[in-house]
Amino acid sequence: MSLANQDDEDAAQLKFPKEFDKAEPMMISEVLLMLEQRRQQNSNANGLDDDDDEITSSEAFNDTVAYCERFSKFKTKEAIGAVRNLLFPKDQPNGMGSTNPSSGLHKFEAALLANLCPQQAVEAKTLIPSLDSKLDDDECQKIVDEIQTYRSFQC
Amino acid sequence: MSHSVNSDVKELKFNFNKSVQVCKIMVGTDMRLMENDSIFTMVDTNGQRQSFLSPVSGTVTKLCVHESDILSYDSIILEYEECRHAITFKNLCGDCGIDLSQVKNALSASTSVKALASIEPSFLDVNLLCRRKLHLLINLDQTLADTTNSRNYYPSSLDIVAYQPTPISKTFYTKLRPGVKEFLTNLRPFYQFHIITFGDQVYTHNIVKLIDPNKRFFSDRIISRDECFKLTDETVNLNNLFPCGDSLVCIIDGHDDIWKSTRNLVYVKPYMWFKDIGDINEIHPSSATGISEKTHQYNDETSKRPKEHNSGQTQTGSNYNVVADTDVYLCRLEIILKRIHTTFYMAYDQWIDEKHGTMPDLKQIIPDIRRQILSSVSLCFSHIIQQNYPMEKHCATIMAQAMGAKVTQDLQFDHHGIIQTTHIIAGKRTLKVYQAQQNNIKVVTPEWLSDCYEQWEKQPEENYILTRNYKVRKWKLFTEDTPRVSKRRHCDMQQSVSAPEQSLACQQPTTERKHSKKNENNLRIEDVDDSNDSHPGPAKQQRTAPIVETVDKKTDDNDIEDFGLEGCGLDRDGAKQ
């Protein structure tokens, strides 16, 4: 199968296939948290019932855990919660269609900011070109700095 | 929006129907540009800010806009060189990321993208191509080593190694072909070696340990027969071994029967040091029985042919005498393989430069090189091919044609009456031979043909003079080239080897049919027309009669050589007709 009409997707222009209208972007740190929890469950479950065949972790699962461990930027639950509150306010409706009412950030952009943790506004705008038309450099720098504080106070 | 300046460099022009001011430029010269990359941001007369996205992909060669410039329709933005899609990964261009399969469909008429989608050296082969190597698939038995399990082996040699694969099994004796380590060391920069084995794991492991104790050459690239045989027709399934395609695979083996029409096979002169046994993993019983005849002394005494090819196997019968091993075939093989490598990468570089056609393929290149060996030769046979046997299916014909020779039924004359035939391959002094000698055509024994085939070089004809005492039945293709019945376990083989007469007696009826079927595949190098319309040669009865006689007699006698004849393609049914 090939990705027919690829033209309808372009992350730089925030164009995504319609399947993702209701999808919630996740930060790598959150994914890691959930996968670790899941891994714990697996080992418990497999230890308990001996009659069933085990639920084995897929290769994709293991690759992803390794990847998330490497690139997770926020190590504590508190830090992750704080970043989520900053980037994805609770009053924001579900799904990718909505944008952050205060900053105008798209959820995809917000998750990218948390995953890549750029330090400067120019850097952020190069990595996420769609930011350029939304934020001026000062606004952008403010968000970037704030994310950095959560990153630093955890260690 | 863009038109050609010269063949490579194109201009990108501003295509909005309004005036804008450039704010920030995002690209620079020599930068790679992808479709939809932002080239610059701009403000229009209404104060609206937006990005100008690239409609093209390529490399920026010259930037023509500056910040604060005012652009209007048709202003030149930059000059760029279109992406050539030189490196692709899974059909995606490595430079611009374009899906070439999509491009091909969308613009099938456009010449600029034609044939590019085929450029996909698969994942693993990319590494191989980067290191300018090729795969070399080696069957060890009788190629790099010879092994016996008979304690009374002969001839003896100082470098024979004895070992017991498992505590309960028999002792094996292995002799490496002279120059194995040099061969592997010299070829290592050019080839990645893989071992393919038809013996069992333990046995192979032992031999590999002998050749490559430090795992320098083979690492763990050992493929056992269970992994590679198609269960249905007992031929090797290369697709299983090289899912990425076999266009970089070269195979060396002293047996070509299992490689049914595999075009990337380089047939190797079999290394047979031990005379009491054939290939230890060879299942055919005759290889164990036909030994007494297997002396390689097909030249009669008067021949001046150098003895170097004969592995020094002159002292048959002197069981415990140490015999010097003078086999130098590996040096020759090294030259052949290097030549294949050079030819491939010359073609590959040319293909990379030209971006035209498909990637070179060893399945094409190896037969091409082989076809040059006798390219100037036009030959015919005399007293080689049995009367009723279709000439074009005989192994000698196939072999000659594979080397590029023209094979005809009779002497060829052009319309001026000038003789075209250059060589006669003869097994006996026949009328045809006499006729040929009148015309100053070279008359050689069939060994000339098989030696050319093994050496990949036209051999000097003076060494293959047909004498009165010449015995065509001793030509090795009459006695040695027996089909391999694969898929049998090692222990079975030991049995058939240790009790040859017995197994011969009991296996004959079942194997016979199989052989006659397999004969056609024997020595097949090119795709040969498989249709069954045999064309019995025109009346050569008188001259070829002796062979028919011989074969008939053999059939009755049930002589050991019988199997050999089958192996060569002269099957019994044909003989009886």
Added chain:
Amino acid sequence: MFFHVSLDHEILLHPRYFGPQLIKTVRRMLFNEVEGKCIGRYGYVIAVTSIDNIGVGRIQPGRGYVIFPVKYHAIVFRPFKHEVVEAIITQVTRMGIFCKIGPLTCFISRHDLMIQPEDSIRVKIAGLQVDAKEFFAVGTLMDDYLVS
């Protein structure tokens, strides 16, 4: 990018599983059938996070098998064209480098960086392809901030 999405799946069950353990079996089969797989345009299903609803089973006429429609939530990984991601280098060759972004293999052609396997880089995904239930990507490193 990782997403939390709601997905559907159908479980085909042999009658021998009908019994008190039924729900558990459906659950286990769902995990085994979808986790680690790449499903169409959604990308890789990394882990099922919750099973929201197991519908009424439909008996297959003449076969005795039952199909259960299942609604579940899962973490999926889906790369997008022109997305910037961090990656771990797995292999450096003369033609380019190979790197992994979670389950995804990405190729970056010709580069002049001094990098080696296990290094981290930032990659912009230039192109994507789905082949035999797997995504493949090619990426670029050219932007100034792509190496972390």
